[in-house]
Amino acid sequence: MSSSFSTSPESLASSPGSTLLRVPTDNGSNKIRSLRWGILGCGRVSHDFCLAVHSAFGIRDASAPADDKTAPPVIVACASASSASSASSFASRHSIPRSYGSYSALLADPDVDVVYVGTVHRTRLRDATAVISAGKHLVLEKPFALNYEDAVAIVAKAREAGVFCMEGMWTRFFPVLRHVAENVLSDGEEGLGGIVQITSDFHFNTEDSEKYPDSPLYSFKLAGGAAMYVAPYPLHVATMLLGRTPLAISAVGRVDTGTGVDLQASVSLAYPALVPDENKKNDERPRPNVGPLASLHYGFLTESGETTSILCERGRITINGPSHCPTSVTVERKLPGRGEKETKTTNFPLPVQCGAVAEGDGETMEYFYPNSAGFAYEAAAVCRHIAAGKLEAPECPLDDTLAVMKILDEVRKQIGMDIPKEAEI
Amino acid sequence: MSSSFSTSPESLASSPGSTLLRVPTDNGSNKIRSLRWGILGCGRVSHDFCLAVHSAFGIRDASAPADDKTAPPVIVACASASSASSASSFASRHSIPRSYGSYSALLADPDVDVVYVGTVHRTRLRDATAVISAGKHLVLEKPFALNYEDAVAIVAKAREAGVFCMEGMWTRFFPVLRHVAENVLSDGEEGLGGIVQITSDFHFNTEDSEKYPDSPLYSFKLAGGAAMYVAPYPLHVATMLLGRTPLAISAVGRVDTGTGVDLQASVSLAYPALVPDENKKNDERPRPNVGPLASLHYGFLTESGETTSILCERGRITINGPSHCPTSVTVERKLPGRGEKETKTTNFPLPVQCGAVAEGDGETMEYFYPNSAGFAYEAAAVCRHIAAGKLEAPECPLDDTLAVMKILDEVRKQIGMDIPKEAEI
Numbered sequence: 001m002s003s004s005f006s007t008s009p010e011s012l013a014s015s016p017g018s019t020l021l022r023v024p025t026d027n028g029s030n031k032i033r034s035l036r037w038g039i040l041g042c043g044r045v046s047h048d049f050c051l052a053v054h055s056a057f058g059i060r061d062a063s064a065p066a067d068d069k070t071a072p073p074v075i076v077a078c079a080s081a082s083s084a085s086s087a088s089s090f091a092s093r094h095s096i097p098r099s100y101g102s103y104s105a106l107l108a109d110p111d112v113d114v115v116y117v118g119t120v121h122r123t124r125l126r127d128a129t130a131v132i133s134a135g136k137h138l139v140l141e142k143p144f145a146l147n148y149e150d151a152v153a154i155v156a157k158a159r160e161a162g163v164f165c166m167e168g169m170w171t172r173f174f175p176v177l178r179h180v181a182e183n184v185l186s187d188g189e190e191g192l193g194g195i196v197q198i199t200s201d202f203h204f205n206t207e208d209s210e211k212y213p214d215s216p217l218y219s220f221k222l223a224g225g226a227a228m229y230v231a232p233y234p235l236h237v238a239t240m241l242l243g244r245t246p247l248a249i250s251a252v253g254r255v256d257t258g259t260g261v262d263l264q265a266s267v268s269l270a271y272p273a274l275v276p277d278e279n280k281k282n283d284e285r286p287r288p289n290v291g292p293l294a295s296l297h298y299g300f301l302t303e304s305g306e307t308t309s310i311l312c313e314r315g316r317i318t319i320n321g322p323s324h325c326p327t328s329v330t331v332e333r334k335l336p337g338r339g340e341k342e343t344k345t346t347n348f349p350l351p352v353q354c355g356a357v358a359e360g361d362g363e364t365m366e367y368f369y370p371n372s373a374g375f376a377y378e379a380a381a382v383c384r385h386i387a388a389g390k391l392e393a394p395e396c397p398l399d400d401t402l403a404v405m406k407i408l409d410e411v412r413k414q415i416g417m418d419i420p421k422e423a424e425i
Numbered sequence: 426m427s428s429s430f431s432t433s434p435e436s437l438a439s440s441p442g443s444t445l446l447r448v449p450t451d452n453g454s455n456k457i458r459s460l461r462w463g464i465l466g467c468g469r470v471s472h473d474f475c476l477a478v479h480s481a482f483g484i485r486d487a488s489a490p491a492d493d494k495t496a497p498p499v500i501v502a503c504a505s506a507s508s509a510s511s512a513s514s515f516a517s518r519h520s521i522p523r524s525y526g527s528y529s530a531l532l533a534d535p536d537v538d539v540v541y542v543g544t545v546h547r548t549r550l551r552d553a554t555a556v557i558s559a560g561k562h563l564v565l566e567k568p569f570a571l572n573y574e575d576a577v578a579i580v581a582k583a584r585e586a587g588v589f590c591m592e593g594m595w596t597r598f599f600p601v602l603r604h605v606a607e608n609v610l611s612d613g614e615e616g617l618g619g620i621v622q623i624t625s626d627f628h629f630n631t632e633d634s635e636k637y638p639d640s641p642l643y644s645f646k647l648a649g650g651a652a653m654y655v656a657p658y659p660l661h662v663a664t665m666l667l668g669r670t671p672l673a674i675s676a677v678g679r680v681d682t683g684t685g686v687d688l689q690a691s692v693s694l695a696y697p698a699l700v701p702d703e704n705k706k707n708d709e710r711p712r713p714n715v716g717p718l719a720s721l722h723y724g725f726l727t728e729s730g731e732t733t734s735i736l737c738e739r740g741r742i743t744i745n746g747p748s749h750c751p752t753s754v755t756v757e758r759k760l761p762g763r764g765e766k767e768t769k770t771t772n773f774p775l776p777v778q779c780g781a782v783a784e785g786d787g788e789t790m791e792y793f794y795p796n797s798a799g800f801a802y803e804a805a806a807v808c809r810h811i812a813a814g815k816l817e818a819p820e821c822p823l824d825d826t827l828a829v830m831k832i833l834d835e836v837r838k839q840i841g842m843d844i845p846k847e848a849e850i
Contacts, residue, residue, distance in 0.1 A: 196628070196689070196724070196726045196727040197628065197689065197691070197722060197724065197726075197727060197729070199624075199626070199720075199722065201624070201720075203621070203622065203736060204763065205738075205739075205759065205763070207710075208761070208762060208763045209763070212709055212710055212711060213711075218711065248677045250675040250676060250677050250691075250693065250839075251675060251693060252673045252675050252693045252694065252695035252715075252718055253695070253718070254695070254713035254714060254715050254716075254718065255713065255714050256711040256712060256713060256714075257712045257713070257714050258711060258712050259711070263711055263713050264621070264622065264713070264718060265718070266622070266675075266693035266694075266695075266718045266719070266720040267693070268675065268676060268677045268691035268692070268693055268720075268722075269677065269691075270677035270678070270679070270691075284637055285632075285637055286637060286638075286643065286681040286683060286684070286688050286725070286726070287681060287682045287683050288679035288680065288681060288682070288688055288689070288726075289679060289680050289681075289682050289841070290677075290679050291679075293677055293678070293679065293689060293690070293691045293722065294691070295624075295626075295691040295693075295720050295721075295722045296720075297622060297624070297693075297718065297720045299621070299622065300711070301621045301622075301711070301713075301738065302621040302622060302736040302737060302738060302741070303736070303741065303759060303763075303764070303766075304622070304734075304736055304741070305734065305741070305743075309729075309730065311628060311727040311728070311729055312727060313630075313726065313727060314630075316727070316728065316729070316730070318730075334630065334728060336633070337633060338629065338630070338633045338634065338728075338795070339728070339795070341728075370763070370764070414675075416714070
């Protein structure tokens with residue numbers, strides 16, 4: 001089976017986001033072997049992950065020595081716990097050399113360095129523990145765990161074992177988010193001042209693809225519900241921009257009386273002040289008792305604009321929809337006078353378009369989810385960090401993941417949702 | 426002093442919103458005297474109100490018999506409690522025949538039918554009581570009162586006296602809002618289904634026009650604060666669309682440690698189900714334990730997009746900014762397939778542009794606030810309703826005003842703001 005690629009990695013260098021795809025050498029060593037990935041779970045998200053990595057970096061022979069400049073990802077194995085044949089079919093479709101009918105078999109493969117876990121939610125703790133115990137590095141697709149307690153256990157195990165560990169919160173690796181965090185907000189270059197309020201939303205309409213009540217999205221026992229499927233996106237944005245410890249968490253929400261899963265919520269968060277009072281001109285501006293606020297909402301029952309808006313003292317940053325996998329940002333800098341402003345939109349095109357990879361038989365593979373080509377940003381970052389000997393990704397630290405899980409528990413508690421416990425289901 | 430008008434009332438008939446400006450006859454009577462307005466308070470909001478009414482309907486002689494088709498508004502008197510000369514100057518600038526140096530003098534004028542109260546917040550209860558006691562109809566600019574208790578007292582007095590009474594929540598009279606309430610949402614013609622979630626925001630940046638801490642916006646004793654100045658807008662939208670009695674109110678906010686006024690809040694509301702369960706196909710869709718949610722935020726410290734978004738089961742209605750005085754609405758009807766939709770934007774141009782009225786000396790008067798020409802919608806509706814013998818405006822019922830005041834008290838309580846009491850300040 002042969003595959004063709006419409007875009008070479010080199011051609012990406014001209015796009016604004018391309019620098020994030022470069023995988024640097026490890027401190028002058030000139031014989032970096034490519035990071036070799038195993039994939040747990042052969043479902044939709046694993047499909048999109050593999051397609052994105054292969055589209056961006058090509059399909060290469062894991063045993064061949066890499067050049068001395070880059071250590072891009074290479075996918076060497078996949079496993080499905082339910083059937084060897086579905087793993088084999090997935091491997092063939094994605095040009096992955098090996099496939100296994102059980103997770104333990106893949107974890108025993110000495111040629112696997114890092115495992116991407118794209119399995120169903122229900123077994124997050126079990127799967128993560130197995131990966132860490134096998135001494136492999138770990139990228140655990142979101143949600144990181146079913147609840148805060150399980151998340152703490154996973155993080156503790158990973159830190160004890162000394163393996164790289166990360167929640168697969170791919171949004172944080174999109175160039176738009178890096179641009180906002182590293183350029184727009186960092187040094188006040190744009191003159192926007194401190195953050196006053198952020199909003200972020202993510203609703204999608206399950207009617208398009210999920211049948212009620214059979215879909216896993218609606219299954220309490222499979223850890224369905226909006227807190228598991230969509231809430232991590234707006235909550236990670238808030239955590240990334242405003243910190244890990246909100247002073248107040250306040251939520252209302254809707255729980256399905258038929259299945260017991262949460263369907264929708266509106267969450268308000270108040271954060272500590274970002275700037276110490278002594279830096280402000282206290283006599284000229286108000287001195288609020290708390291810092292910035294976040295207004296977040298998410299759910300299953302409709303489709304939203306999916307926008308993240310960062311309102312600053314003297315301007316506004318809009319991460320244009322779909323903001324969970326964004327390709328453009330608009331910065332409006334306030335000028336004197338109500339409503340007066342200067343506007344700049346910056347685009348960060350995806351590295352490869354959907355459906356860019358053709359199968360051997362000439363058919364084009366497509367992504368299941370919007371902008372999944374952006375998985376390549378995350379995969380490249382993991383390669384860089386592991387090559388550099390890091391155990392966490394600075395773009396998505398484990399303490400941020402724990403903070404999000406803690407808020408999610410509190411939100412579910414406030415809206416009257418029973419929080420699933422992996423040990424009990 | 427002569428005045429000229431760039432737009433005649435007749436020319437408005439061709440704009441989509443123009444029907445709202447027509448003032449019908451009173452059940453066949455053919456000698457309707459124009460409704461004669463008195464204005465309490467000669468500040469910015471009164472300036473904008475008078476300019477809008479005169480721009481849309483012209484300046485006419487109140488004693489002359491009106492024609493048999495319309496009874497448009499006519500402004501006959503204004504009063505300033507602080508100085509007779511400022512009232513006189515306001516009257517001269519606005520071609521208002523009479524002016525008074527005290528509110529009681531205006532209320533004693535037998536030629537005043539209805540009083541528009543555009544005074545400072547502090548004396549809402551006192552001013553409303555005086556108007557009602559004088560037997561005049563009442564339009565009380567928002568906020569209706571400093572707290573729920575005072576609002577209940579005003580409504581009780583008005584109902585007992587049998588006078589027309591209304592909060593001047595002009596947003597509700599804009600053609601965009603009427604179009605949404607009466608056409609888009611009423612009969613499912615657009616196939617949008619029930620409301621799932623609404624969002625509405627209103628932040629403006631006080632740095633442009635208000636000095637800290639001297640501005641009334643920041644004065645606790647003058648009933649400043651965001652709940653009084655900006656919160657009524659998003660809260661009225663939620664109340665209009667989702668009802669008067671949320672099941673849950675949940676808020677976080679920022680209070681100024683210097684002045685004690687509230688600066689900003691994020692409010693989540695959960696409402697009862699809009700559609701009875703028996704009308705739903707219970708086996709095919711989730712059955713949430715509560716109805717739609719609202720995510721609202723507002724404040725003084727930044728400028729927001731000021732958008733109202735109504736997410737429905739199969740589509741989305743965006744009241745484009747500035748949504749507290751909107752001139753356009755975008756309806757996106759969902760088509761099969763994630764992200765597929767049909768989009769329609771409808772514009773409702775303002776009746777008269779800002780600055781359309783020229784003073785006698787050739788200078789052009791300008792509005793203080795955005796889209797203030799839209800005050801004409803409210804004024805025309807009040808004329809229609811009073812001519813028809815109604816004591817409330819169906820577009821803005823008093824029970825809705827009470828509902829908003831009740832939520833505002835609860836929000837301020839939750840964010841730790843002391844609620845001002847008129848009797849004590």
